Amino acid sequence: MSRGPWAFKPRDIARAVKGARAAGLNVTGVRVGKDGAIEVVTGNSDVQDSKDHGGNEWDAVLSSR
Secondary structure (H helix, E strand, O other), rough: OOOOOOOHHHHHHHHHHHHHHHHHOOOOEEEEEOOOOOEEEEOOOOOOOOOOOOOOOOHHHHHHO
């Protein structure tokens, strides 16, 4: 069963990210809306990423119990 035509294609995301990087922006993520609108999220490299910070600050509190 098909879900119908895609609102965007993966190459559209790749082009948007490539264009943002070419403009000197630091790409931190991409959001795609239900209507296919692509939003390239930019910011500082100092932004904390949930998979890179090594755990939640509450992990130490809860593990000590």
